[in-house]
Amino acid sequence: MNSPSLPQPRRFMPAGPLRGRIRVPGDKSISHRAIMLGALAVGETRVTGLLEGEDVMATAAALGALGATIYKERADDPWSIHGVGVGALLQPESALEMGNSGTSTRLLMGLIASHAITAAFTGDASLSKRPMGRVIEPLSRIGAQFTPSPGGTLPLMMTGAPVPVPIEYRLPVPSAQVKSAILLAGLNTAGITTVIEPVPTRDHTERMLRGFGARVEVEESGGTRTIRIHGEADLRPQAIIVPGDPSSAAFFIVAATLVEGSDLVIENVGLNPTRAGLIEVLRQMGADITAIEPREVGGEPVADLHVRHSVLRGIEVDPALAPSMIDEFPILFVAAALAQGRTTTSGLEELRVKESDRLAAMATALAAVGARVEETADGLAIDGSGGAPLRGTTDGRIETHLDHRIAMSMAVAGLASVDGVEVDDVRPIGTSFPAFEALLEQARA
Ligand SMILES: O=C(O)C1=C[C@@H](OP(=O)(O)O)[C@@H](O)[C@H](O)C1
Numbered sequence: 001m002n003s004p005s006l007p008q009p010r011r012f013m014p015a016g017p018l019r020g021r022i023r024v025p026g027d028k029s030i031s032h033r034a035i036m037l038g039a040l041a042v043g044e045t046r047v048t049g050l051l052e053g054e055d056v057m058a059t060a061a062a063l064g065a066l067g068a069t070i071y072k073e074r075a076d077d078p079w080s081i082h083g084v085g086v087g088a089l090l091q092p093e094s095a096l097e098m099g100n101s102g103t104s105t106r107l108l109m110g111l112i113a114s115h116a117i118t119a120a121f122t123g124d125a126s127l128s129k130r131p132m133g134r135v136i137e138p139l140s141r142i143g144a145q146f147t148p149s150p151g152g153t154l155p156l157m158m159t160g161a162p163v164p165v166p167i168e169y170r171l172p173v174p175s176a177q178v179k180s181a182i183l184l185a186g187l188n189t190a191g192i193t194t195v196i197e198p199v200p201t202r203d204h205t206e207r208m209l210r211g212f213g214a215r216v217e218v219e220e221s222g223g224t225r226t227i228r229i230h231g232e233a234d235l236r237p238q239a240i241i242v243p244g245d246p247s248s249a250a251f252f253i254v255a256a257t258l259v260e261g262s263d264l265v266i267e268n269v270g271l272n273p274t275r276a277g278l279i280e281v282l283r284q285m286g287a288d289i290t291a292i293e294p295r296e297v298g299g300e301p302v303a304d305l306h307v308r309h310s311v312l313r314g315i316e317v318d319p320a321l322a323p324s325m326i327d328e329f330p331i332l333f334v335a336a337a338l339a340q341g342r343t344t345t346s347g348l349e350e351l352r353v354k355e356s357d358r359l360a361a362m363a364t365a366l367a368a369v370g371a372r373v374e375e376t377a378d379g380l381a382i383d384g385s386g387g388a389p390l391r392g393t394t395d396g397r398i399e400t401h402l403d404h405r406i407a408m409s410m411a412v413a414g415l416a417s418v419d420g421v422e423v424d425d426v427r428p429i430g431t432s433f434p435a436f437e438a439l440l441e442q443a444r445a
C-alpha cells in the first residue's frame with residue numbers, strides 16, 4: 001500500500017437494500033498480465049478497462065523502469081503500452097517498489113529471471129512478510145540468482161540468467177503466481193519450459209500468452225494440467241479488453257444476498273471457471289444469483305450477474321473449490337456468519353500467507369462483531385446467525401492488517417449489523433478496488 005497518509009478508520013453502517021445496476025472495475029490479475037505482456041511485445045498494445053488500483057500501478061511503474069512506455073492521454077482513454085520485445089528488458093536504475101502486491105512481485109521476478117539484468121524488489125510491511133521462496137526455488141533452477149532477506153522475503157536482489165535453462169516443474173503449492181512466474185521466465189528461455197499443476201489455478205497467463213502469439217500447449221489428465229511454453233517467443237501487440245473483476249464483484253454479490261430487499265445487477269463480471277468458485281458455493285448455500293447474457297470479452301467468459309436477497313444455509317465447502325475462490329474466503333466467511341447453521345471450510349493453508357493471515361484475521365474480526373467462529377489449522381467453522389444481524393463493533397475497531405479484502409469484507413459485515421462495523425484503515429482498499437466505497441453508496445442510493 002503506497003498511500004503516505006495516516007490510517008483512515010471508517011464505520012460502515014447498516015442501511016437500505018442494494019438496488020440498480022453497478023459495474024465493478026477491471027480484473028486485477030488480467031490487468032497485471034496485460035501490462036507485462038504488452039511490455040514485451042514490440043509495438044503498441046492498447047488496454048481498455050485496466051484496473052487503476054495501486055497494485056496494477058506498481059506493475060506499470062516497474063515495467064516503465066524496465067524500459068517499456070506505459071501511459072494514457074485522457075482519463076477515459078485506453079492505456080497504451082509500447083513494449084521492448086522479449087529478451088530486451090533494461091536494467092532498472094533503482095529498486096522496484098512493489099507496494100502491497102504479491103502478483104506484481106512474483107510475476108516480475110519470473111520475467112527478470114531470464115533477462116541478464118539485476119533488480120532489487122521492495123514492498124510494504126505486509127508484502128515484506130510474504131514467502132518468496134516458492135518462486136526463488138524454481139527460478140534458481142532456470143539459472144537466476146537471488147539474495148533475499150532472511151526467511152526468503154523482501155527486500156531482495158536478483159540477477160537473471162544470461163543463458164536461462166528450460167525446466168520442468170511440478171507445483172508444490174497450488175499457486176497461479178508461481179505457475180505464471182515460471183511461464184513468463186520461459187518466454188525468453190530457449191526450448192520448452194513445462195509447469196505441472198496437480199490442482200488447476202487461474203489460467204489468465206496461459207490465455208493471454210496465446211492471445212499475444214506465444215506457443216502454449218495445455219494437456220489435462222486426471223485433473224492434472226501440464227502447461228508447456230515454447231521459448232524465445234515473439235509477442236505481437238494486442239488490443240485487450242479487461243473484464244470486471246469477480247473478486248471485486250464478490251463483495252457486492254454477498255452484500256446484496258445478505259441485505260433484505262436487495263435486487264442488484266452487477267454488469268460485465270469475469271466468470272472464468274478458474275475464478276468462479278464463490279458463485280457456486282453461494283448457490284449451494286441458497287443464494288439467488290442469475291447470470292444474464294453470458295458472452296466472451298477479451299478471450300474470457302463474462303456475464304451480468306443479477307443478485308437478490310436470500311437466506312443462506314450453512315454447508316461444508318468442498319476444498320477442491322478453494323483455488324477457484326482463493327481471494328473470496330474472507331467475504332464467504334461473512335456470508336457464513338449470517339447463514340442458518342454451520343459452515344465449515346478446510347484446505348485453506350494458503351490463506352495464511354496472503355496480505356494478512358486471512359484465517360486468523362477473519363476469525364478475530366468476526367468474533368469481535370458477535371459471530372460464532374472456530375479457527376482450525378486450515379479453515380474456519382462458523383455457526384451462522386440465521387439471518388439475524390451481527391452485533392457490529394461496539395468498542396474498538398477491526399484490525400485489517402494492511403489487507404484490502406479484510407477491510408471490504410468487514411465493511412459488508414457492517415451493512416448486516418445492528419451497530420455498524422468500524423475498520424481501522426480503509427486505505428488498503430485502494431490496492432484493488434479504489435471505487436469500492438463510492439459504488440457502495442451508489443448501490444444503496
Ligand atoms: O496470479 C494471480 O493473479 C493471483 C493468484 C493468487 O495468488 P497465489 O498464486 O499466491 O495463490 C491470488 O491470491 C492473487 O490475488 C492473484
Ligand SMILES: C=C(OP(=O)(O)O)C(=O)O
Nearest residue numbers: 100101102103104327354
Ligand atoms: C492475494 C491478493 O493479491 P496479491 O497476492 O497480488 O497481493 C489479493 O488480491 O487478494
